[in-house]
Amino acid sequence: MTYRSSRRSFLTAGVVLPLTGATLWQETADRQAASSASAPQFSYRVLGKTGLKVTTLGFGCMITSDAGVIERAADLGINYFDTARGYQGGNNERMVGAALKRKRASLVLSSKSGARDKQRALADLDTSLRELGTDHLDVWYLHGKNSPDEVSDELVEAQQIAKQQGKIRFAGVSTHDPKVIVPAMARKGVMDVVLVTYNFSMDPGVAAAIEQGNKARLGIVAMKVMAGGFRERPGRGDSGTREKLKRAGAMLAALKWVLKDRNVHTTIPSMTDMDQLDENLRAMAEPYGAAEEKLLARQLDFITPLYCRMCGECTGMCARGLPVADILRHLTYTEGYGQFALGREEFLKLGPAVAAVRCADCERCTVQCPFGVQVTARLRRAQELFA
Numbered sequence: 001m002t003y004r005s006s007r008r009s010f011l012t013a014g015v016v017l018p019l020t021g022a023t024l025w026q027e028t029a030d031r032q033a034a035s036s037a038s039a040p041q042f043s044y045r046v047l048g049k050t051g052l053k054v055t056t057l058g059f060g061c062m063i064t065s066d067a068g069v070i071e072r073a074a075d076l077g078i079n080y081f082d083t084a085r086g087y088q089g090g091n092n093e094r095m096v097g098a099a100l101k102r103k104r105a106s107l108v109l110s111s112k113s114g115a116r117d118k119q120r121a122l123a124d125l126d127t128s129l130r131e132l133g134t135d136h137l138d139v140w141y142l143h144g145k146n147s148p149d150e151v152s153d154e155l156v157e158a159q160q161i162a163k164q165q166g167k168i169r170f171a172g173v174s175t176h177d178p179k180v181i182v183p184a185m186a187r188k189g190v191m192d193v194v195l196v197t198y199n200f201s202m203d204p205g206v207a208a209a210i211e212q213g214n215k216a217r218l219g220i221v222a223m224k225v226m227a228g229g230f231r232e233r234p235g236r237g238d239s240g241t242r243e244k245l246k247r248a249g250a251m252l253a254a255l256k257w258v259l260k261d262r263n264v265h266t267t268i269p270s271m272t273d274m275d276q277l278d279e280n281l282r283a284m285a286e287p288y289g290a291a292e293e294k295l296l297a298r299q300l301d302f303i304t305p306l307y308c309r310m311c312g313e314c315t316g317m318c319a320r321g322l323p324v325a326d327i328l329r330h331l332t333y334t335e336g337y338g339q340f341a342l343g344r345e346e347f348l349k350l351g352p353a354v355a356a357v358r359c360a361d362c363e364r365c366t367v368q369c370p371f372g373v374q375v376t377a378r379l380r381r382a383q384e385l386f387a
């Protein structure tokens, strides 16, 4: 792996679009006409072989605590909502179900199970349906599979049984490793949808894998589109930089960057408040241009030492066996998403042996991140916060 994250490589690594900037936004023709000057405009794409017409901005409910934000998103016209059995200690589905109850019939609703065997997965599905107050899911994902072996025959069988029983319409898999999982699923032909980590910080191989998935008619849903959502804190860096990194700039630009890739059908950024919802809605109506390119180049410089893309390329490098990508993901929950409790909870699930390790005790770190993440410093920070 020779790719290095840098402003220069970012500027040259953008998705090679099949359409020109001018034609890209011809999608406008497919937009719902705004009923007033202030009403949001929506763009839609077809979710691969499912044939479902989804808004390009969907809603990732994982860290939302205010059901009103979800309800308003549905009232405004967003039609794709994503949750999982495990989110918020099993509580998220209940809230999502209550928020979407009135509109359920017109929405595309997805959830996930992280179970590793058929019986537990099917039991999870029944719990999800009960908590969500619905008799079926539109997409049911196998949660967090980063190697083809994890998409086992018995889990695929569970999805097929659920389809036959009418409990799910379509089968999916979610992954932090699109370069491995998307081509594997494109070949295997047992999935309808893949939910992938995808953002401006990633190497061009991720975009290529997603393109391959789209060609195989897989529905493509993008998560982690804000690249961790890191924002510089007041008092650090020069004020000009801070201004440009404010949510209204870099986060919106990050979302637009993903949407300009036509191989992606919808996105599920996390949204916790109304302002964030209003801002994200703009990504469906506004073009991606030079200003966004500039903002993201600057944002990439800022996040390069901080943001772990969860590519897994450092797996096995830690001399003391730390699961580096998992720990750094939990640190991103805390420092990027602003969710300390979630970050610590997930860290502690890694077990006492992981929690007992202190990077400060190592003379020399054996982990090399090809993307420039300052691994030792970040792990020390995680140990200080969580262990």
Ligand code: SF4
Binding pocket: 307, 308, 309, 310, 311, 312, 313, 314, 315, 324, 325, 328, 368, 369, 370, 371, 372, 373, 375
């Ligand atoms: S720290 Fe490891 S998993 Fe994270 S971006 Fe670097 S190589 Fe990939």
Ligand code: SF4
Binding pocket: 317, 318, 319, 320, 321, 322, 357, 358, 359, 360, 362, 364, 365, 366, 367, 375, 376, 379
């Ligand atoms: S410094 Fe931390 S990450 Fe690096 S080898 Fe030691 S324990 Fe592993």
